[in-house]
Amino acid sequence: MLVTPGNIPSPVNFNEPHNSLLDLNQQIHSLLIDSFQESPRDSIQTRILKLQSEINEFSIAAINEPAQPINLHTKMQSLQQKIDQISTDILLTKIDSVNNELQQLLTSSFGLSKDIQDLQTNLINLQVKTAEMRYLLEIDITNHKLVKKQLNICQQKIHSLQFSTLLGDGQKF
Numbered sequence: 001m002l003v004t005p006g007n008i009p010s011p012v013n014f015n016e017p018h019n020s021l022l023d024l025n026q027q028i029h030s031l032l033i034d035s036f037q038e039s040p041r042d043s044i045q046t047r048i049l050k051l052q053s054e055i056n057e058f059s060i061a062a063i064n065e066p067a068q069p070i071n072l073h074t075k076m077q078s079l080q081q082k083i084d085q086i087s088t089d090i091l092l093t094k095i096d097s098v099n100n101e102l103q104q105l106l107t108s109s110f111g112l113s114k115d116i117q118d119l120q121t122n123l124i125n126l127q128v129k130t131a132e133m134r135y136l137l138e139i140d141i142t143n144h145k146l147v148k149k150q151l152n153i154c155q156q157k158i159h160s161l162q163f164s165t166l167l168g169d170g171q172k173f
Contacts, residue, residue: 024055024076024079024080024083025052025055025056025059027083028048028051028052028055028083029052031048031083031086031087031090032045032048032049032052044086044089044090044093047082047086047089048086051079051082051083051086054079054082055079058075058079
């Protein structure tokens with residue numbers, strides 16, 4: 001069980017000491033696994049192992065020498081508070097780790113921002129060149145249409161002259 005704000009270990013049931021001790025041991029085991037999954041956190045892991053040892057000693061003492069319910073209740077509350085504190089410390093460590101990563105990303109993004117600005121400038125220049133090329137191409141297309149139209153007019157005049165030459169004497173139709 002990963003300890004996150006949504007699943008901080010629940011308090012134990014102090015009315016059933018043996019089940020409560022098992023629950024405390026399970027919470028400790030989960031905390032230990034979670035602390036190793038993050039990265040080596042020697043101080044937290046040492047605290048967890050020390051607390052696990054304390055719970056084991058308390059479990060043995062509770063079985064061998066039945067304690068007064070008030071002492072049992074007080075000791076279990078103390079153990080639960082220690083578990084809750086370790087859970088909080090693990091969460092704070094995770095938050096610090098994420099904040100450090102965010103700070104590194106932010107720092108590296110400043111270097112990237114210059115590259116991004118250069119890339120944006122290059123893209124804008126490319127857009128301008130593309131627009132110029134399109135404009136020139138439209139002019140060429142328009143000129144081509146005009147030339148083609150004038151060529152057609154010339155061809156019609158040539159055909160007309162050829163036809164009138166065939167009729168002879170310059171008679172026109």
